[in-house]
Amino acid sequence: MFNLSEKKDGRVYEMRQITETTTSWNLHLRRNMHVWEEEQYNALQGTLAQINNEEGDDSWSWTKDNRGIFTVKSMYELISTPQNLSPSPHHPFPYTLVWKKPVPLNIKMFLWTLALGRTQTVDNLNRKGQTLDAVCVMCGMLEESILHLFLHCPKSLEIWAFFLGFNSDLYASIFETVSVTEWLLAWPKKRGNDLSLIVWQLLPVAIIWIIWKFRNGRTFSGKEITTGKMVMEIKGIIWYWGGIWPGRRRYRFQDLLSNWDDIINGAS
Template sequence: MKVAQLIHNELHCWKAELIRQMFDKPSAQAILAIPIPITSNADELVWVLDSKGVFSVKSAYIASNPQFNSPVRSTVKWKKLWSLKAPERLKMFLWRLCVNALPTRDNLFKRMNSVDTSCVLCNESEENPCHLFLHCPFAKALWFAACWGFKAEEVAVVSTEDFVNMVLNPPNVLCNSWEQWKVSLTMASTLEEIWYLRNSVLHSKSPLELHVSIQRIQRRCQEYMVTCPLSPSQPVPHDPTRWAPPPPGCIKLNVDAALSSSKATVAVVARGCSGAVCGVWAKTISLRSPLQAEAEAILWAVQIALKEGWSYVSIEGDSKTCMDYLSLLKTDLEWSIRIIISNVAVLAKSLANCSFVWVRRCCNSAAHVAAKFALCSFLLFLFFKDYLPPAILAVCMEESKLCS
């Protein structure tokens, strides 16, 4: 018997009853969780130990060495570092400093015992990151002169990660909140200048001139600010913290998924520009990963929109991975949701206007509550605004106040 005989080609779904008869329960659940593509796709090999499905020697090595499977915990918010308003060269320097990859003399001594470990700038202490960038007398003077009287001795830095955290979350300063990025830029430039000076003294025997270093830091910051202006009258926009109604003529569909130890549920909440509920759908699906369940919820929302005849829709969900793939049209899909996202994209083309938007959980409360509510049910259900369950009704009423 071939796999094709287990699939309804017209309905694009598995023959569930036949599969449950032929396989044990765990195997049947695993098969039924595999999505069926709407369009024919060529077969491909997938390396399941990689999220993109691509084999690499590194992933095989990690899989064969259990001690490497536990991730190293870091206190640095890497996304905040890479989104920092600063030149890419400067961000790469901060990363090298953070992971202790700079060839400071203490690092070189670990590999070559004959290396002199004294600080290049002051020759008073061992040259390690904490001393070189913060406790060295010249570093203290540079921090104070170039960074608004910043006193290095008052900062508790015990690791290289603390330097990056200090840049990303600078001490309170007298400036507007939307200008705080300029403080981070100056602090990062000061760290880079200290490293530049250290190398100049070591390799070129250059003199230490405090005023020249200050001017170099200021010039670099000003050059970048010219290319990246930010008017004080236009503060950095903040992420919305509450659900917002769609524009007139548009139907907004919020989607979410919930999982228990034995099953998964997906939910869709549709509302118009007035905030009135058009419908709340929820159903149980076979147990699968959270990411797959979120993708299934998006797919169901598109199917509902087509069935209801809505041509202008906005689909919101709190799965950033799924929404990024759909809104940014990324091609490096994770293998576990590749078929589902492909099906969403195919069906969305049948709608006149369909957008996919990532929102925070606090902006997706109604769909979240509906998905949790569905965990207590074994049937697909549809609620209209006149007979919503109390838990869902309370959330929808609270969010609809924004429309009045």
């Protein structure tokens, strides 16, 4: 609703319309609403109807402090309690999935947007008022969404199948998965040597990141998408991220290229 309003800097009293018997709200929208926006608007109206409006100047109030004043301490207490970051009461925010991964900060931020469902895929952009072609640039067949792009797009499935095997139970389970977060949280543990464990832990994040990279290259620069190039970059980014592990010095990048199956199976 905020994005649709022509008075983003307006005051509360400018949005409120009072008669002798009713109070209504006019958000000064710049266009007619879509159906899903009308649902949000009606929900907002219902919430506003429960508020006891008093006369007076607008002011800010921080609800996480009894005095209504924002403090760094109160924010720290908020973000350090996992349940307070929960997208819903039934699905706590997977903070270990996002912040405990041994990957660079920009990748953690990317995982954060994925976990919140706010990665800038076409469907999310169109919900914000854009009018973009909804077809996935990777496959050119179905509408792009987070779930489709990273897990169910035919081009993405080729990548998952390459690393997991078409006939593996893990690959088969991808078709039953309803979110990327669910897929990452369900990623199984693996036995093996240190290199095998590091590579296996980083593999799903690397695949998702490279899918996003190639998707953007196709969208903004018209770059070609090939399975071979994506596989090479996935192995490359795993090798790069693995640099924080001291034991990597015992291996070469060529080992990932030539002995992938042995490494994954803990035989190298």
